[in-house]
Amino acid sequence: MRNILEVDNVEIRYDQAILAVRDITFTVPEDGFVSLIGANGSGKTTTLRAISRLLELDRGRLTRGAIRFDGKDIAPQSPHALVAAGIGQVLEGRRCFLPMTVEENLRTAAASLRLSRAETRAALEKAFTRFPQLADRRRTPAALLSGGEQQMLAIERALVREPRLLLLDEPTMGLAPQIAETILETVATLNRQHGVAVLIAEQNVALTLRFAHDAHVLENGAIRLSGTAADLLHHPEIWSTYLGLPTTAPAILQAIPA
Numbered sequence: 687m688r689n690i691l692e693v694d695n696v697e698i699r700y701d702q703a704i705l706a707v708r709d710i711t712f713t714v715p716e717d718g719f720v721s722l723i724g725a726n727g728s729g730k731t732t733t734l735r736a737i738s739r740l741l742e743l744d745r746g747r748l749t750r751g752a753i754r755f756d757g758k759d760i761a762p763q764s765p766h767a768l769v770a771a772g773i774g775q776v777l778e779g780r781r782c783f784l785p786m787t788v789e790e791n792l793r794t795a796a797a798s799l800r801l802s803r804a805e806t807r808a809a810l811e812k813a814f815t816r817f818p819q820l821a822d823r824r825r826t827p828a829a830l831l832s833g834g835e836q837q838m839l840a841i842e843r844a845l846v847r848e849p850r851l852l853l854l855d856e857p858t859m860g861l862a863p864q865i866a867e868t869i870l871e872t873v874a875t876l877n878r879q880h881g882v883a884v885l886i887a888e889q890n891v892a893l894t895l896r897f898a899h900d901a902h903v904l905e906n907g908a909i910r911l912s913g914t915a916a917d918l919l920h921h922p923e924i925w926s927t928y929l930g931l932p933t934t935a936p937a938i939l940q941a942i943p944a
């Protein structure tokens with residue numbers, strides 16, 4: 687399968703000095719679901735923001751290496767052009783317009799992308815089919831939604847343009863386990879049934895490894911471990927560092943095929 691995203695030996699600095707990430711190399715296949723795992727400050731957000739070219743807003747800069755989306759270097763492209771080319775991003779912190787209703791939030795996203803009326807109607811319908819909870823609350827201001835519903839709305843705002851690659855920055859942060867699972871299940875369905883490639887940054891390692899195909903563990907701005915999600919689920923370092931488990935295989939993981 688062709689790679690929709692290639693991150694090639696990337697180094698990123700902030701303020702021309704602070705080295706945030708280095709030697710980052712990985713790919714996302716066109717039908718891939720790839721997870722970046724790591725503690726606070728390990729470099730997940732920096733990597734995602736580099737891909738959508740939002741780094742400059744934080745005075746960050748790619749100082750080495752290259753990022754290619756769909757075979758093309760992203761460096762000369764604007765964030766807007768990358769959205770038009772097929773990158774959808776759900777930033778950290780569930781960005782939606784709080785005073786606006788669910789429907790208004792989706793319509794605003796559609797309008798900013800200059801979708802036609804028919805396209806907007808279709809996008810709304812798809813959003814409400816994927817997350818029926820949002821359909822029930824379509825006239826509710828986003829401020830009155832639960833954290834999980836706000837995350838669903840933030841994801842749907844990114845999907846309005848039908849991206850080919852969806853970037854998600856810690857979508858399950860602070861959510862109840864059942865809601866976190868619903869969110870990742872929906873993302874996995876999008877990937878499986880609609881062929882949307884996914885790159886997700888997550889601290890919820892156990893959950894993300896259940897859904898991702900491949901994962902990379904970031905530590906202090908560098909990739910420490912890479913592998914299939916199944917391999918990493920069986921890696922003692924993952925159990926001890928990220929799952930808080932002893933380094934002998936817990937029974938629950940024995941059931942998962944290697």
Ligand SMILES: Nc1ncnc2c1ncn2[C@@H]1O[C@H](COP(=O)(O)OP(=O)(O)OP(=O)(O)O)[C@@H](O)[C@H]1O
Nearest residue numbers: 700704706724725726727728729730731732733744
């Ligand atoms: N705007 C910035 N200016 C300077 N340094 C920054 C900036 N943003 C991030 N960093 C530094 O870059 C490194 C990577 O941070 P980053 O936010 O990418 O990690 P993260 O894994 O996404 O963590 P979190 O889960 O907290 O978002 C950290 O050392 C952080 O302090």
